[in-house]
Amino acid sequence: MDKLAELLTVKPRLFEPGEPLFWNDPHISKGMLKAHLDPTHDAASRRPEIIDNIVKHLLDSGVLTPEMKLLDLGCGPGLYAERFCRTGIHVTGIDISERSIDYAKKHAAESGLKIEYRCMDFFDMDYTGEFDAVVQIYGELCVFPDSKRDELLALTHKALKPGGVFVFDITTRTHRMKAGLKNRWYFSQGGFWYPERHLVLEQGFNYPEDSVWLDQYIVICNEGVKVYRNWFRDYSRDSVSKVLSDAGFSIKHVWNDLTGAEFSEDGDWIGIVAVKE
Ligand SMILES: C[S@@+](CC[C@H](N)C(=O)[O-])C[C@H]1O[C@@H](n2cnc3c(N)ncnc32)[C@H](O)[C@@H]1O
Structure with missing residues (x-):
């Protein structure tokens, strides 16, 4: 055939x-960067007002605090990284897209923001006990088969300080x-x-x-x-709780999304804050 x-x-x-x-x-990443930066839709990154609400909620709820060391996995062109940095958080951003990281570095320099950006596969990261928080935003944990997801959770767990938080969102079947x-x-x-x-x-x-x-x-x-x-791979609160517990995390917050909307079983997204045990 x-x-x-x-x-x-x-x-x-x-x-x-x-x-x-x-x-x-080389070609697709051009359209992807354009999509990340387009404020009118949510195709690659969420719209600016939603990103603002997520960052505000994570700060207002005390999940993130100024002076923390934060690792942004799959940071794209730095839409969250820059906002976190402006609140006094020390940000490292990792992304596999050279085009997004080049843009992020240039934009941060032009804006006078000190952010460490690294163009690399996050499966190659090798941090031990360095970060107070790791974030992975816009459903990236859903794109992996279970074995790769668990590998990434193990690397994230290792990168965090004891008591550090992993903040991420995932989609549901709904x-x-x-x-x-x-x-x-x-x-x-x-x-x-x-x-x-x-x-x-x-x-x-x-x-x-x-x-x-x-x-x-x-x-x-x-x-x-x-x-x-x-x-x-979509999740429910129960299925993600088991995965996190097996990876050495306990759940601190479960929301309908990372803006802090109240959790409901039939929501489209789940926003989670998990603590390294
Ligand atoms: C859905 S986008 C979200 C970007 C950003 N978190 C946001 O919401 O604006 C997923 C990002 O993960 C990055 N990515 C995908 N696989 C990766 C990998 N293995 N290592 C590092 N970055 C990766 C992509 O290049 C992309 O920027």
Whole structure:
């Protein structure tokens, strides 16, 4: 069977990888940075007013305090890092996207903000007991299979000081079901996925017994057929509590999101503050 026919007829295995480059792809990262910085939608980062509310809530609730040492995992172009830094928090930001980190470094320098940015895979971090807080915002923990998620939790646990907090948000099945399975195609003269003429076939797959979801994008272009796979593992309060407890964290706060909205079982997101035991 040729590649396209197979892609269109076979349901991918759980977390079967697509193209190796996504966040750091030289072309895709251009559109991604533009999306992060676009204040009118929530595609790559949340809108500025929501980011402001999250930062305000984390400070007002005392979860974060000035002078803390904070690590921002997957900091993107530094939208949260800069706001944290302005409150007197000492921020280190890690991201795999060279384009986002270059932007973040330049913007911080122009704004007179002292933030340490590192362009690297967070699976390669090697901190021991250095941070009072680690944040990972906008659902990044959901994109990994359980074994990789646990590896990242172990690295995060090790990076924190005793009693340090891990602040993050994750999606629920409610969020996924509202979005619905992708199922459309379009022709483009050049766009997000590829700079020249190409065809995009979007297809969604549901793995309900594993709480896993796939948004698949098949891109047919002059280089051939490429497949991009965005995997998501969704959580409930119970399922994430077990994962955190196994990783050596206890839960301090559970909200509907990181702006501090009251938790409800049928919310779209879960915002969590977990403490290193
Ligand atoms: C959904 S975006 C969120 C960005 C930022 N937290 C925000 O909300 O504005 C996820 C970020 O994680 C980064 N990322 C993904 N995988 C990564 C990895 N393995 N190591 C470091 N950064 C990664 C991406 O480049 C991207 O900037």
